[in-house]
Amino acid sequence: MSILKGNTPLMLLAQIGALLGFAAYAVTLTTLQNEWGLSNFESGLIASSFFVGYVLLVPFATALTDQMDARRIYLFGSTLAISGLLGMGFLANDFYSACLCMAINGAGLAATYMPGLKILSDRLTQGEITRHISFYTAFFGVGTGLSYVVSGWVLNLGDWHHVYRWLALGPTISLLIVYFCVRPMHDVHWHDRIVINWRDIFPVAKWQQVLQDRNASGFILGYTFHSLELFASRSWLVAFFILSTQLSGEQFFLAATTLAGVINFFGVPASILGNELALKIGRQKWICIVMITSAIFGVALAYSMGHASWLILALAIGHAIFIMADSATLTAGLVTSADPKIKGAAMGLHSLMGFGGGLLGPAIFGFVLDLSGSQTDRISWICAYASIVIWGVLFVIYERRKGWVH
Structure with a gap:
């Protein structure tokens, strides 16, 4: 090869x-x-x-x-x-x-x-x-x-x-x-001499053009909320497993950190296969299905805290799969929909907004945990998970009303 x-x-x-x-x-x-x-x-x-x-x-x-x-x-x-x-x-x-x-x-x-x-x-x-x-x-x-x-x-x-x-x-x-x-x-x-051109580093005018494109802006906004949920979940998943074990008294068959790593691997094929499914049923439709399903799995996972380990593990895998199932689709959608003349700027904005969502996610999750009560309380974790998955649901509602989904 x-x-x-x-x-x-x-x-x-x-x-x-x-x-x-x-x-x-x-x-x-x-x-x-x-x-x-x-x-x-x-x-x-x-x-x-x-x-x-x-x-x-x-x-x-x-x-x-x-x-x-x-x-x-x-x-x-x-x-x-x-x-x-x-x-x-x-x-x-x-x-x-x-x-x-x-x-x-x-x-x-x-x-x-x-x-x-x-x-x-x-x-x-x-x-x-x-x-x-x-x-x-x-x-x-x-x-x-x-x-x-x-x-x-x-x-x-x-x-x-x-x-x-x-x-x-x-x-x-x-x-x-x-x-x-x-x-x-x-x-x-x-270049013999490094030139810092602020218009190249922050091409605001081109970014405005990108955001005026209905399809491209939809994929970028979706990627932002996808990343918010993804990186918040990855940041708090080990803590969730540890506290769930303490509440139920039932040990997982693997250490919490190893479980989080194994679950993370499910995202690789999920992203690749998700993109193949999106090509068959339509990218926008697939993204909406995945975001709603991911939100359901996220809240269900939080509700399972303290229950049987097999149930927690199954829901955690399901959540990990559906968080990643639209990742490649969102990026591929942007690449194919962006104007070729400003595609580089579009990809730069896509990456910047995505990691911007990653910046917000873990902090929002922790803030809601504090706001809603004790870290050992299942209701607090339900609220925290809801605070990161709700953005995908709102995105779906907003984009459907705007006619983004064909």
């Missing part, structure tokens, strides 16, 4: 390493909450600060890939990710220091994920690009799933500091792979 040749296997391995610290905070959330006396809102804000770092840096990181070899940006991003994780492992001791370290870690992902894609595309021939890129994007789910599993293993072996210290090896390995195994591009004339 051509996918096994060239730089692609190296970049797939590098991406797994770069994402190894992704779920470290979700795994240690309950531990840090107890040790530092954090409220649920503060716990959610620390998770959200990861996406703050991502959103702040990603416009610059992606714009600079047109002016220099993306390999250089990737190395810088790996260094940021290493710094953020080691900062959490050695320096963080309260809410504010944790927010700073997590933001640095998120900025590291911003300078590795899309630049990593650019490393691949710059070194591939035109006919090969699509297949290699599909593998690269699918490995995001593989990397985040492994992050839960490995973080949980390390946490079981020592205190929470060791999770971040050991997982910093992930982006370190990524840095070494790209530095030693991916050759610099010398046959391309890059």
Whole structure:
């Protein structure tokens, strides 16, 4: 297979390493909450600060890939990710220091994920690009799933500091792979001088054109609410499993962190197969079906807290599948509906809005947990899950009234 040749296997391995610290905070959330006396809102804000770092840096990181070899940006991003994780492992001791370290870690992902894609595309021939890129994007789910599993293993072996210290090896390995195994591009004339053009980094005029397109704006708004629900769920799922076990007294057959990782893997085929179904019944119709179903599973999962472990596990898998079942469809819908003249700006806005939703989700979830009562109360968790799935339901109602769904 051509996918096994060239730089692609190296970049797939590098991406797994770069994402190894992704779920470290979700795994240690309950531990840090107890040790530092954090409220649920503060716990959610620390998770959200990861996406703050991502959103702040990603416009610059992606714009600079047109002016220099993306390999250089990737190395810088790996260094940021290493710094953020080691900062959490050695320096963080309260809410504010944790927010700073997590933001640095998120900025590291911003300078590795899309630049990593650019490393691949710059070194591939035109006919090969699509297949290699599909593998690269699918490995995001593989990397985040492994992050839960490995973080949980390390946490079981020592205190929470060791999770971040050991997982910093992930982006370190990524840095070494790209530095030693991916050759610099010398046959391309890059800019002798880096020029920061704010209109290129924040193309507001083009973004306005994108949002005026009824189809494109619908896919972008849908992706925003999809990401809000997705990243909120990923941030709080381990805590949900731990508290559910405490309430029922019944242990799962796997550790909570390993379960979260395994469940996360279901999202990879769900996204791919969901896109195939969307092509048969219509993208907009499929997105609406998935968002409503995901909302039902989310609330049902919260209601199952303290019940039989098999029921909780089944609902958690169902929720994970339907959260991701419209992910590829939303992105593919935007790519095919956007005006070719401004497609790059459309994709940039799509990514920015998506991770903006990821920024809001964990904080909203924690805020509602605080507002609705005790963290050990099932009603509070129902309210918290409802607060993140309701946006998809409102999106469906709004878009159907506007005639987006044909």
